Amino acid sequence: MKNYNKLKEYILTKQHRALRRRVEDDLPALYSAEGLSAEERMTRRFEYLCAHETPVVLPDERIAFLRTLCDIPHIYTEEEFAALKSEKRLHELGFHSNVTPDYEKLLRHGLLYFCDCTDGYGARSIDALISLCDRYVTEAKRVGNDEVATTLERVSRYGATSFLEALQLFRVIHFALWLEGNYHVTVGRFDKYMYPYFKSDLDSGKLTLDEAAMLVEEFFLSFNRDSDLYPGVQQGDNGQSLVLGGKDENGCEIFNELSRLCLEASGRLMVIDPKINLRVSKDTPLEVYMLGTELTKKGLGFPQYTNDDVAIPALIELGYEPADAANYGMAACWELIVPGVGMDTANIDALSFAKIVDRALHEDLLSCETMEDFNSAIRAQINKEIELICRGTDGLWFIPSPFLRICMDENADGSYKYNNFGIHGTGACTAADSLAAIEKYIFDERSLTKEELIAAVDSDFCGSPELLHKLRYETAKVGQNDDYADKYLCMLLSFFADSLEGRRNCLDGIYRAGTGSAMFYLRHVEDLGASPDGRRRGESLGANFSVSLFAKTGGPLSVISSLTKPELHRTINGGPVTLEFASGIWSAEDSIEKFSKFIKSYIAMGGHQIQLNSVDLETLKRAQEHPEDYERLVVRIWGWSAYFTALDKCYQDHVMQRQIYSM
Amino acid sequence: MREGIVFNIEELTVHDGDGVRVTVFMKGCPMRCSWCHNPEGLKAQPELLYKRARCVGCGECQKKCDHEDCKPFGRCLHVCPYDCLTVAGERYTSERLASKLNKYKRIFDACGGGVTFSGGEPLMQWEFIAEVIDRLDGINIAIETSGYAPMHIFKSAVDKLDHIYMDIKLFDAEAHKRHTGCDNAMIKENFLYLRLSGKPFTIRTPLISGITDTEENLSAIKEFIGDAHWEKLPENKLAGAKYDMLI
Ligand code: SF4
Ligand code: SF4
Numbered sequence: 001m002k003n004y005n006k007l008k009e010y011i012l013t014k015q016h017r018a019l020r021r022r023v024e025d026d027l028p029a030l031y032s033a034e035g036l037s038a039e040e041r042m043t044r045r046f047e048y049l050c051a052h053e054t055p056v057v058l059p060d061e062r063i064a065f066l067r068t069l070c071d072i073p074h075i076y077t078e079e080e081f082a083a084l085k086s087e088k089r090l091h092e093l094g095f096h097s098n099v100t101p102d103y104e105k106l107l108r109h110g111l112l113y114f115c116d117c118t119d120g121y122g123a124r125s126i127d128a129l130i131s132l133c134d135r136y137v138t139e140a141k142r143v144g145n146d147e148v149a150t151t152l153e154r155v156s157r158y159g160a161t162s163f164l165e166a167l168q169l170f171r172v173i174h175f176a177l178w179l180e181g182n183y184h185v186t187v188g189r190f191d192k193y194m195y196p197y198f199k200s201d202l203d204s205g206k207l208t209l210d211e212a213a214m215l216v217e218e219f220f221l222s223f224n225r226d227s228d229l230y231p232g233v234q235q236g237d238n239g240q241s242l243v244l245g246g247k248d249e250n251g252c253e254i255f256n257e258l259s260r261l262c263l264e265a266s267g268r269l270m271v272i273d274p275k276i277n278l279r280v281s282k283d284t285p286l287e288v289y290m291l292g293t294e295l296t297k298k299g300l301g302f303p304q305y306t307n308d309d310v311a312i313p314a315l316i317e318l319g320y321e322p323a324d325a326a327n328y329g330m331a332a333c334w335e336l337i338v339p340g341v342g343m344d345t346a347n348i349d350a351l352s353f354a355k356i357v358d359r360a361l362h363e364d365l366l367s368c369e370t371m372e373d374f375n376s377a378i379r380a381q382i383n384k385e386i387e388l389i390c391r392g393t394d395g396l397w398f399i400p401s402p403f404l405r406i407c408m409d410e411n412a413d414g415s416y417k418y419n420n421f422g423i424h425g426t427g428a429c430t431a432a433d434s435l436a437a438i439e440k441y442i443f444d445e446r447s448l449t450k451e452e453l454i455a456a457v458d459s460d461f462c463g464s465p466e467l468l469h470k471l472r473y474e475t476a477k478v479g480q481n482d483d484y485a486d487k488y489l490c491m492l493l494s495f496f497a498d499s500l501e502g503r504r505n506c507l508d509g510i511y512r513a514g515t516g517s518a519m520f521y522l523r524h525v526e527d528l529g530a531s532p533d534g535r536r537r538g539e540s541l542g543a544n545f546s547v548s549l550f551a552k553t554g555g556p557l558s559v560i561s562s563l564t565k566p567e568l569h570r571t572i573n574g575g576p577v578t579l580e581f582a583s584g585i586w587s588a589e590d591s592i593e594k595f596s597k598f599i600k601s602y603i604a605m606g607g608h609q610i611q612l613n614s615v616d617l618e619t620l621k622r623a624q625e626h627p628e629d630y631e632r633l634v635v636r637i638w639g640w641s642a643y644f645t646a647l648d649k650c651y652q653d654h655v656m657q658r659q660i661y662s663m
Numbered sequence: 664m665r666e667g668i669v670f671n672i673e674e675l676t677v678h679d680g681d682g683v684r685v686t687v688f689m690k691g692c693p694m695r696c697s698w699c700h701n702p703e704g705l706k707a708q709p710e711l712l713y714k715r716a717r718c719v720g721c722g723e724c725q726k727k728c729d730h731e732d733c734k735p736f737g738r739c740l741h742v743c744p745y746d747c748l749t750v751a752g753e754r755y756t757s758e759r760l761a762s763k764l765n766k767y768k769r770i771f772d773a774c775g776g777g778v779t780f781s782g783g784e785p786l787m788q789w790e791f792i793a794e795v796i797d798r799l800d801g802i803n804i805a806i807e808t809s810g811y812a813p814m815h816i817f818k819s820a821v822d823k824l825d826h827i828y829m830d831i832k833l834f835d836a837e838a839h840k841r842h843t844g845c846d847n848a849m850i851k852e853n854f855l856y857l858r859l860s861g862k863p864f865t866i867r868t869p870l871i872s873g874i875t876d877t878e879e880n881l882s883a884i885k886e887f888i889g890d891a892h893w894e895k896l897p898e899n900k901l902a903g904a905k906y907d908m909l910i
Contacts, residue, residue, distance in 0.1 A: 466742050481766055552746070554672070555672075555675060561766070585677070590678065594675060594677055594683065598675055600773070
């Protein structure tokens with residue numbers, strides 16, 4: 001009898017890491033000496049890593065595969081890679097990221113099926129992976145784990161015939177995609193492509209609901225085996241996002257029994273992977289929101305909600321085919337990508353709204369006679385910056401990934417259906433609040449001269465405590481449901497969307513505007529002074545689509561009222577409203593219902609994405625003082641959750657500075 | 664047009680009625696319950712609140728200023744870099760409050776919900792609230808009251824509201840007087856009216872150990888209210904004071 005709890009303990013206490021070793025050979029030097037092509041190098045490396053992985057089959061597991069090589073050597077020498085970077089426009093690490101494989105076809109067919117329809121590189125990769133699976137089978141037999149041996153015996157070659165096989169094959173493919181050097185490999189619409197296997201096993205009596213729940217939990221645990229080896233800005237930023245619910249191509253909600261098991265499994269497991277996303281619409285029954293809220297209550301920062309009513313029509317408007325639009329999933333954080341066919345680079349760059357206002361303040365304000373003049377200046381600054389950003393994406397090139405290619409759905413000519421670029425927008429609320437302040441004090445009340453404001457901003461408000469107080473705390477802000485500030489949020493986002501409209505990128509895709517921040521809420525203030533909204537030098541921007549950190553909002557209802565005013569369907573690349581609540585709120589017995597209705601209202605009002613966090617400031621403070629006692633304390637960062645104590649202090653501090661609502 | 668004094672407007676409150684709620688806390692209460700967790704709700708006049716935990720002691724607020732609104736407090740309200748000083752008790756005309764509340768209509772329409780008047784004791788400012796309600800755009804209105812109000816006011820309120828949450832804290836008149844400073848005869852009479860009014864209502868008893876949370880008190884209340892909908896609120900669920908009072 002297998003003991004799942006023993007397995008869980010083994011993984012969560014990181015004992016499996018003792019089995020890891022480093023790669024000994026200097027692969028880049030070898031490949032360089034032979035002068036190999038990028039594709040040959042990728043294939044050779046994959047073959048090498050598959051051959052050098054040590055199969056490990058744990059006695060209590062039902063789903064196998066564990067990374068034992070802790071580093072993946074580069075395919076290029078340092079000099080070669082530096083030369084490549086100067087020659088081509090690479091994105092981040094240069095390898096493919098933020099992709100969702102077509103799991104539906106992969107699970108159905110198994111890998112052999114694809115040998116015929118791929119090139120030599122792909123076929124070699126499949127061979128390498130199947131051999132590794134075979135070595136796992138041998139090892140499973142050796143240690144007496146017959147279940148793993150039986151599951152792996154045929155599934156990699158011929159596809160899944162049961163829920164367990166489907167989960168195991170997924171695990172093999174997910175493992176292989178990371179091993180190939182891709183990153184931010186996402187999970188996609190799990191409850192859609194897995195459901196047929198789940199249902200058929202339940203219907204035939206092969207599985208009980210409890211057994212299936214257990215399997216889902218073990219499967220979720222598998223995302224936490226190797227994730228510390230995955231690249232990311234911080235530990236946790238690894239893109240293992242899983243999507244539940246939402247509409248299918250016929251407009252029917254797919255939320256099913258498996259979706260429910262997933263929400264519950266995540267809440268039981270209490271770890272940061274996989275990241276749970278829930279697709280909803282105004283038609284989604286309240287019970288689904290309530291299940292989501294039960295998970296929010298656990299404090300993992302899951303689920304993150306996306307509104308089908310906004311996302312699907314917006315994707316169609318951007319040129320996605322209706323069936324693809326209906327099938328959208330999530331990139332690493334919150335960017336929309338379509339499984340199988342989306343090779344979009346959804347996070348190629350970011351527009352800093354706060355910087356735009358700062359430039360207009362210094363370059364244009366003195367020559368503006370009215371607020372309208374200044375607004376035009378803002379538009380021109382955005383256009384100028386977007387022109388630069390877009391030009392910066394020219395010549396984008398990715399190191400080819402033969403195995404990933406098999407997992408996607410290429411066009412006949414080897415190209416991909418969607419090659420769109422997404423651009424984040426940070427600090428939109430800081431910028432909108434700044435514009436509201438400029439309108440009020442300079443053009444409306446005329447209580448402040450342009451020169452005085454510029455001087456105060458440049459001096460970081462030193463010596464003007466009264467002005468600082470007025471700007472920070474007594475001026476209209478986004479989050480108060482006051483059009484005085486909200487209209488600027490609407491304006492900024494529509495200028496942003498306008499500036500990208502009609503542009504084609506170098507891969508003949510389009511550009512998508514978004515309200516996400518990623519790490520730019522910190523990075524964009526590094527070279528920025530104070531802002532006219534009273535933000536002092538060095539103070540961070542809100543994460544994602546959030547109000548400014550010090551805005552005195554009316555409360556969560558005012559915040560979502562403000563943030564649903566813009567035409568969000570024009571900025572759907574990704575970026576949720578993020579709200580933090582004190583964990584004490586859950587003690588009221590009607591809190592689950594209240595929060596579910598709150599989220600549902602946001603969706604019904606045309607919100608795009610939203611994500612709630614449950615935090616306890618005192619616990620965070622104690623965790624900073626005694627990290628050793630809080631190893632498993634989870635917080636939400638931007639599009640992912642993390643173990644608080646594993647974060648750099650700047651990210652910890654930002655979480656603690658966010659406005660925390662209570663009830 | 665009437666004016667009222669509000670000490671807080673909170674969004675997404677719990678225990679305050681159906682759906683997504685906005686609770687308006689009216690300033691001033693005739694009672695003085697020994698367990699009261701809402702010190703800023705008691706006095707009818709505006710008061711200074713001070714967030715001690717955020718204060719760095721920079722002294723800016725103690726420098727002389729000439730703002731009209733700072734005068735009663737002897738401190739400058741418009742200079743603190745950490746926003747430690749605020750006034751509890753904002754004057755609203757019924758029109759301004761109604762227009763503020765009407766802005767929530769978009770949310771209430773989306774998924775249900777409404778406004779709840781609480782306090783302090785909202786019935787102390789009932790004429791003002793009634794004027795506000797007349798200006799609201801078809802919003803569900805509930806009230807949380809101690810029931811301590813003259814019968815004609817109580818009646819007028821019950822007739823105008825969608826749901827009434829009314830406290831019956833202590834049944835024994837003597838004990839009631841001792842722990843709240845007020846007699847409960849009016850409360851009992853009001854309850855009898857409420858029961859016959861046909862309006863949906865909930866009776867609430869805060870459970871204060873050794874005071875209201877006694878076998879004797881609870882069974883007396885039970886006998887008095889019969890099968891009326893009754894909620895007993897544990898002490899830790901009562902809203903706590905969020906601020907230190909400075910003056
Ligand atoms: S200005 Fe604010 S921080 Fe400074 S002493 Fe006064 S209350 Fe404290
Ligand atoms: S009735 Fe309520 S607000 Fe008034 S004193 Fe009693 S507990 Fe405090």
